[in-house]
Amino acid sequence: MATVEQVQERHVDRAGLAYEVRDGRERLARFDRVARMYRAIEYASFGPALEWCRFCWIPELTRRQRALVLGDGDGRFVSKLLEAAPQLRADAVDGSPAMLRLLRRRVAGAGNEERLTTVCADARGFVPPGSGYDQVATHFFLGCFTEAEAEALIARVRPHLSPGARWVVSEFEVACGGALQRWLSRGIVSGLYAAFRVLTGLRVRRIPPWRALLESHGFVRVGSRTWLGGLLVAEVWELEWATASGMDAPNRSSFPVLP
Numbered sequence: 001m002a003t004v005e006q007v008q009e010r011h012v013d014r015a016g017l018a019y020e021v022r023d024g025r026e027r028l029a030r031f032d033r034v035a036r037m038y039r040a041i042e043y044a045s046f047g048p049a050l051e052w053c054r055f056c057w058i059p060e061l062t063r064r065q066r067a068l069v070l071g072d073g074d075g076r077f078v079s080k081l082l083e084a085a086p087q088l089r090a091d092a093v094d095g096s097p098a099m100l101r102l103l104r105r106r107v108a109g110a111g112n113e114e115r116l117t118t119v120c121a122d123a124r125g126f127v128p129p130g131s132g133y134d135q136v137a138t139h140f141f142l143g144c145f146t147e148a149e150a151e152a153l154i155a156r157v158r159p160h161l162s163p164g165a166r167w168v169v170s171e172f173e174v175a176c177g178g179a180l181q182r183w184l185s186r187g188i189v190s191g192l193y194a195a196f197r198v199l200t201g202l203r204v205r206r207i208p209p210w211r212a213l214l215e216s217h218g219f220v221r222v223g224s225r226t227w228l229g230g231l232l233v234a235e236v237w238e239l240e241w242a243t244a245s246g247m248d249a250p251n252r253s254s255f256p257v258l259p
């Protein structure tokens with residue numbers, strides 16, 4: 001398992017926003033290199049489809065109080081979330097200072113910077129700065145980790161969540177339709193990993209079994225949507241009360257699982 005030291009430095013960026021830097025010993029994939037062109041590359045390759053994934057569950061999250069947003073890149077999700085939920089505070093964690101700069105700028109542009117804390121850290125050793133989060137978001141992020149790393153991350157985050165906390169996940173997926181569909185989606189996912197390997201040095205080559213990992217840590221799926229024939233998926237998982245607190249939920253929230 002990666003051992004990562006958290007170095008605790010406080011910085012203030014040009015917009016006057018405080019953020020912390022925690023360096024890991026392990027070399028991180030260098031997403032700094034693609035930060036500025038990330039959105040353009042995304043639109044050129046998938047159009048708005050990745051944004052459908054990121055944003056589709058936001059209406060179900062507007063009553064949440066405290067969000068932990070992991071690897072949000074240029075901040076499109078956290079910015080929209082803060083706009084939709086005026087009471088919510090968010091801690092955004094990313095290993096790329098350039099991505100975090102874009103994220104802070106985007107949130108500040110919408111006037112919501114006071115409700116945002118950013119942490120520059122390697123998620124492979126990261127321990128959440130607070131507790132009582134009732135929402136976690138990982139959009140196209142868990143795919144940056146091996147199964148062991150993703151498992152360790154979920155295990156480290158879970159004790160910092162409140163009972164009933166929701167975890168939203170967007171990911172690419174090898175579609176489970178016909179042979180052609182499977183072949184196509186496998187090709188696209190492999191191509192994406194190859195591109196990120198060249199551009200950022202990312203060493204992971206396959207999406208970890210994040211559903212099984214969330215399940216094994218006491219989460220149950222409460223919402224699921226897919227696009228592009230199953231190539232893209234966005235799901236909401238909820239931490240069961242019994243797992244989180246050892247008691248029954250008095251009023252467990254839920255919403256229908258979509259086809």
Ligand SMILES: C[S@@+](CC[C@H](N)C(=O)[O-])C[C@H]1O[C@@H](n2cnc3c(N)ncnc32)[C@H](O)[C@@H]1O
Nearest residue numbers: 031071072073094095096099122123139140144
């Ligand atoms: C594929 S991008 C996804 C960005 C965004 N969430 C989206 O929906 O497009 C992965 C993001 O996770 C960050 N990241 C990758 N590996 C990381 C790690 N080990 N620790 C912290 N951040 C990491 C990258 O800097 C980048 O911002």
